[in-house]
Amino acid sequence: xxxxxxxxxxxxxxxxxxxxxxxxxxxxxxxxxxxxxxxxxxxxxxxxxxxxxxxxxxxxxxxxxxxxxxxxxxxxxxxxxxxxxxxxxxxxxxxxxxxxxxxxxxxxxxxxxxxxxxxxxxxxxxxxxxxxxxxxxxxxxxxxxxxxxxxxxxxxxxxxxxxxxxxxxxxxxxxxxxxxxxxxxxxxxxxxxxxxxxxxxxxxxxxxxxxxxxxxxxxxxxxxxxxxxxxxxxxxxxxxxxxxxxxxxxxxxxxxxxxxxxxxxxxxxxxxxxxxxxxxxxxxxxxxxxxxxxxxxxxxxxxxxxxxxxxxxxxxxxxxxxxxxxxxxxxxxxxxxxxxxxxxxxxxxxxxxxxxxxxxxxxxxxxxxxxxxxxxxxxxxxxxxxxxxxxxxxxxxxxxxxxxxxxxxxxxxxxxxxxxxxxxxxxxxxxxxxxxxxxxxxxxxxxxxxxxxxxxxxxxxxxxxxxxxxxxxxxxxxxxxxxxxxxxxxxxxxxxxxxxxxxxxxxxxxxxxxxxxxxxxxxxxxxxxxxxxxxxxxxxxxxxxxxxxxxxxxxxxxxxxxxxxxxxxxxxxxxxxxxxxxxxxxxxxxxxxxxxxxxxxxxxxxxxxxxxxxxxxxxxxxxxxxxx
Ligand code: ADP
Ligand code: MG
Numbered sequence: 238x239x240x241x242x243x244x245x246x247x248x249x250x251x252x253x254x255x256x257x258x259x260x261x262x263x264x265x266x267x268x269x270x271x272x273x274x275x276x277x278x279x280x281x282x283x284x285x286x287x288x289x290x291x292x293x294x295x296x297x298x299x300x301x302x303x304x305x306x307x308x309x310x311x312x313x314x315x316x317x318x319x320x321x322x323x324x325x326x327x328x329x330x331x332x333x334x335x336x337x338x339x340x341x342x343x344x345x346x347x348x349x350x351x352x353x354x355x356x357x358x359x360x361x362x363x364x365x366x367x368x369x370x371x372x373x374x375x376x377x378x379x380x381x382x383x384x385x386x387x388x389x390x391x392x393x394x395x396x397x398x399x400x401x402x403x404x405x406x407x408x409x410x411x412x413x414x415x416x417x418x419x420x421x422x423x424x425x426x427x428x429x430x431x432x433x434x435x436x437x438x439x440x441x442x443x444x445x446x447x448x449x450x451x452x453x454x455x456x457x458x459x460x461x462x463x464x465x466x467x468x469x470x471x472x473x474x475x476x477x478x479x480x481x482x483x484x485x486x487x488x489x490x491x492x493x494x495x496x497x498x499x500x501x502x503x504x505x506x507x508x509x510x511x512x513x514x515x516x517x518x519x520x521x522x523x524x525x526x527x528x529x530x531x532x533x534x535x536x537x538x539x540x541x542x543x544x545x546x547x548x549x550x551x552x553x554x555x556x557x558x559x560x561x562x563x564x565x566x567x568x569x570x571x572x573x574x575x576x577x578x579x580x581x582x583x584x585x586x587x588x589x590x591x592x593x594x595x596x597x598x599x600x601x602x603x604x605x606x607x608x609x610x611x612x613x614x615x616x617x618x619x620x621x622x623x624x625x626x627x628x629x630x631x632x633x634x635x636x637x638x639x640x641x642x643x644x645x646x647x648x649x650x651x652x653x654x655x656x657x658x659x660x661x662x663x664x665x666x667x668x669x670x671x672x673x674x675x676x677x678x679x680x681x682x683x684x685x686x687x688x689x690x691x692x693x694x695x696x697x698x699x700x701x702x703x704x705x706x707x708x709x710x711x712x713x714x715x716x717x718x719x720x721x722x723x724x725x726x727x728x729x730x731x732x733x734x735x736x737x738x739x740x741x742x743x744x745x746x747x748x749x750x751x752x753x754x755x756x757x758x759x760x761x762x763x764x765x766x767x768x769x770x771x772x773x774x775x776x777x778x779x780x781x782x783x784x785x786x787x788x789x790x791x792x793x794x795x796x797x798x799x800x801x802x803x804x805x806x807x808x809x810x811x812x813x814x815x816x817x818x819x820x821x822x823x824x825x826x827x828x829x830x831x832x833x834x835x836x837x838x839x840x841x842x843x844x845x846x847x848x849x850x851x852x853x854x855x856x857x858x859x860x861x862x863x864x865x
Contacts, residue, residue, distance in 0.1 A: 248367035251313055251343035252392070258340040261399060262289025263408035265345075265385050268337035270416045273297035274423065275318065275330045276381060279439065282426040288402035289409055290388055298380040301353040304360040308372060311347075311364050313339040327529050331494055343367045344395070345388045351381040366391045414449060415495035418488050418522055421445035442473060442522065450486075454520070461523060463558035468527045468551060470558040474505070475520030477512035477563065477846040488522045491532060497541045504552045508559035510798050512846025523555065563846075564708075564839015565804070681827040687818040689827045696855040703818050704843040705834045710774070711811035711844040712837050714754050717772075718803045723755035725770040732768045733761070734781040740788050741766075747791070750806045756784065774814050786813035808844045 245253075259265060266283060273281045276299030286292040302310060309315050316335030319328070341347060342364040352359035359377030363370040389396035399405060406429070413435075417425045421442045427435040437448050447455045457479035463470045475486075487505070489496050501523075509519055533544040545551050681691040689700040717723035736744065741764055744751065751758075757770030768780045775783050790809035794800060800808065816822075822830070834840045834849060843849055 247313065248343060251339050251367050254313065254336055255340035255344045258336055259344055259388070261408055262293055262388055262405050263412045265289065265293050265341055265388065266295075266409050267412040267416070268332070268341065269293065269295035269383055269385070270412075271331035272337065272383075273299055273381065274416070274420060275332055276300050278380065278423070280424040280426075282428070283413065284428045284431075285406075285409060286430050288405035290396070290399060290402075290405065291386065293385045293388070294383065296380065296382045298378070301356075301380050302351040302360070303353060303356065304372070304374070307349060307351050307360040307362045308369065310338045310349075311342045311362070311367075311369075315339065329492070329529065339367075341385055344390075344392060346386040346390060348384040348386070349381065350375060350377045350383075352377045352379050354379045415488065417449065418442075418445060419490045419493045419495055419524075446473065446522065458520070459562040461558050461562040463554060463561060465554055467531065467547075468525055468554055470523060470525055470555055472521065472523035474523070474559055474562050477509060477519065477842065478848065480513050480517040480519050482517055484518050486520045487518060489525070490523070491525045491527060491543055492529065493524070494543075495541060496543045498543065500548060500552060501555055504555040505559050507799065508556045508563060508565070509846075510565075510800065512563065512565075512842070521559070523558075525551070525555070527551075562839075564712075564837070564842060565844055680824050681831060683822055683827065686821050689822065689830060691827075691831060693852060695852060696858060697853045699851045699853060700831065700834065701818075701843075701847070701849055701851075702820065702822065702830060703815055704847045704849040705830055705840075706815040707811045707843040707845075708837055708840060708849055709811075709830070709833045710814055711807050712839075714772075714810050715803070715807040717755065718750055718753045718807055721749075721753040723753055724773050725755040725757050726773045726775070727757075727770045728768065728777070728780075732780045734766050734768060734784065736764050736766050736785070738764060740785070743788060743792070747802065747806065750802055751787075754806065754810060772810075772814075783813060811844060 258268065262285070266285070266289065270281060270283065273295055276297060278297030278299035280298050282294075282296045284292065284294040284296075306317070312335075314335045315338075316333060318324075318330045318333045318335075324333075338347075343366060346365045347363070349362045349364075350359050358374040360372065361375040361377075362372050389399070413425075413427055417423075417435075417437055421444065422439050424439045425435065425437045426433065427437075435449070437445060440448075443455055443458065446458070457476050458473040459476060461470060461472050461474050487502060489498055489501055505519070505521055505523070506513075513519060527545070531546045533546075679692040681689050683702075684690050684699070687702060689702050689705075691698050691700070714723075741760070744766075745760070755770065755772030756768065758766050758768045761767050766784075768784070771780055771783070787806075787809045790812050791805055794805045794808060798805070841849060
């Protein structure tokens with residue numbers, strides 16, 4: 238019997254390969270735009286007719302191809318992007334398999350016109366079902382213009398499997414969104430049946446998002462920027478209240494390539510912990526920059542999946558980055574020598590004796606602060622000493638600020654002024670005051686002993702005193718926990734408190750954290766705790782109540798959330814020690830509250846995502862009184 242194995246003719250092999258690469262018109266869109274980007278195009282136009290079933294055309298102003306390459310590019314495994322095996326592990330382009338054009342040309346009628354800057358004439362190549370129909374010199378501008386017509390014209394079965402036009406257009410849109418979000422630095426245009434749908438000039442990510450979605454998005458986003466030796470995470474995440482009921486506005490890019498990753502999505506969701514209503518999703522567009530050596534994009538031909546050499550680390554960094562933008566984490570993750578994930582503090586401990594030196598809590602904040610109207614940033618180091626603001630006033634407090642502690646050393650930084658505090662938020666809604674005089678002449682006032690109201694340029698800012706105080710205490714204690722630098726107030730008469738065996742066990746487990754917050758205690762046996770020192774904010778006589786409250790809160794958080802020990806501890810103490818609605822405040826206290834709130838890294842939200850402030854715009858107020 239004779240041998241039966243034969244090599245498949247190219248056209249058939251290409252068609253089979255096309256089954257993987259070209260599933261639908263949207264796959265063609267993706268491949269062609271990626272090629273245009275790889276070719277260095279800065280303005281890329283996409284034209285689609287009949288949902289891509291009739292025509293998909295991509296025109297770029299990139300480097301073009303020689304006349305030989307214009308034919309070569311349709312061969313299978315023909316690529317200019319990798320040459321040797323090692324290159325696969327160091328990919329900086331979107332394509333590299335050299336399969337796309339060969340596959341597309343196997344299942345459609347393709348017309349390519351391309352010219353390099355150094356060539357006088359362009360080359361026009363026509364291919365149908367892998368067969369070259371025409372190659373000729375022609376005139377044309379620098380760059381590449383490729384038309385893909387009648388997709389699957391030669392495979393009626395595949396063509397009949399295409400979905401309705403609206404579904405196919407939806408897929409095309411999805412691909413388009415992914416590439417244009419990945420590259421806000423490039424200009425894109427999209428025409429559907431000759432009608433312009435998008436004209437997206439090159440610009441910032443915020444501009445791209447506004448152009449693509451609506452302008453309303455711009456004010457709903459928080460910047461994200463976190464860097465470690467291995468990876469940098471940048472981008473924008475939606476404020477918690479800007480959630481959606483449906484998925485679809487979550488984008489991850491790794492080295493500017495869109496990827497799908499449930500794992501990383503989970504990392505982001507966990508950073509929003511408890512800030513989002515059940516079943517809702519935040520907006521995010523996050524970019525990971527990572528050495529290509531640490532990733533493997535070779536997992537799937539359509540390449541939306543990716544393998545990281547160290548997934549858990551990436552998870553932790555993404556989560557930390559998002560948490561920091563949301564203001565629920567003040568720590569930057571870094572790696573130690575052995576490549577283990579570790580949390581390292583980036584914040585210098587507050588140093589009372591050098592209170593006026595600038596201490597910037599983190600890279601992100603430095604930028605944040607500087608972008609916020611160039612306000613002086615010397616005060617954050619002084620968080621613990623804000624009480625001096627009130628102490629120097631002549632009124633006595635209604636809520637408990639510590640006695641002593643900070644003032645002792647005499648040297649105090651000038652207080653954060655209301656002016657500077659409110660200025661800091663100026664990019665969040667133009668709410669700065671005209672002058673300090675004005676601030677002084679318009680003192681804040683309390684509404685129902687629950688909200689602090691203060692005049693700002695655009696109207697009236699309302700501050701939820703409880704939420705604001707929670708935010709302040711949360712950041713203060715996060716910092717203390719991180720630096721183990723809490724201020725403790727020695728009790729003259731150590732308090733003895735009783736504690737249940739279960740709580741005692743938990744207390745011992747949390748020993749380090751509780752001490753880091755400023756509690757000093759010894760366990761005396763029989764469930765007795767002798768408390769010799771407490772954080773300055775704890776009122777004498779309430780030690781037991783506060784400590785028990787924190788433990789209760791900690792346990793309840795533990796059931797509902799997955800927080801780190803420190804995070805939970807800072808949330809618990811903030812929750813328990815924050816003043817409550819109904820608490821009467823004097824002017825100095827209100828000012829101190831405002832100043833401290835705007836000295837926070839994330840003044841907009843309480844740790845659980847409740848909003849702390851609301852600006853009632855003058856214009857809005859005016860509408861209450863206009864005739865309709
Ligand atoms: P890959 O992108 O994986 O290399 P393709 O089949 O998509 O494979 O493209 C094959 C080759 O054709 C590319 O490597 C590139 O050299 C060339 N090419 C494709 N599209 C363009 C374009 N728009 N401009 C310039 N060269 C291109
Ligand atoms: Mg390609």
